Amino acid sequence: MDRREVAGLLAYMGRLDPRTMRTDTAELRDQIAQWHELLGDVPLATGHGWDARDIVRAHVLESPYPILPVDIARKWTAYRRDRLDRHSDPTPAADPDDVASWRAELLGTRHAVAHGQQPPVDQRAITGGPHPDVEARLRAIGSCIPPAVRTELARYRPARAAREAAVAEGRPDPLSVPCGWCRAPIGEPCRSRRTGPDGATRGNARRSTPHPSRVDRAAAQLTQQENAA
Known part of the structure; x- marks a missing residue:
């Protein structure tokens, strides 16, 4: 937040909690300087779920004590940690032999996710389904186990074989x-x-x-x- 955004946040906070308002010009200047010193690297709002005004409003509703800048800074730290915990680094588009470009793109993506500029990328689960060749084979044989292999396995699992035979015969x-x-x-x-x-x-x-x-x-x-x- 720059000083103008800090001043706007303090004005919003003063409307919700008059105890935090400063009427003296010198006191207000010192308050803006203090808050800017602690929240200079915290954005006022991002496009992905962060808004410092929501933190102020929630604090006023939940706590009898006036909010401090450290309260907002701690919420921002938790917000960043949660986003990075849910983020799985996608493969950079840069040439992997170009170590500097590869590393710069990787760190740039992490920085954008941590600062709420883009949503986390979750690629921990395989969601694309089987390979087209495997899918066609499954449709053809109806099972991932080929018939010849299933026949060989039948003698080692007679209960399962009897069950499958009953279903196949309509029993x-x-x-x-x-x-x-x-x-x-x-x-x-x-x-x-x-x-x-x-x-x-x-x-x-x-x-x-x-x-x-x-x-x-x-x-x-x-x-x-x-x-x-």
């Missing part, structure tokens, strides 16, 4: 519903539970086939969905 998928007998949740295979004389469970081995009651429950659900459709 109900037993694992799409919880089991009421062994309490297996959706997606988990049934368990062979044996109860001892004292009522405690003695076994918890996975079953290669689901309990008949679970199959019946899945068939009833499939029929209900087909009727609703």
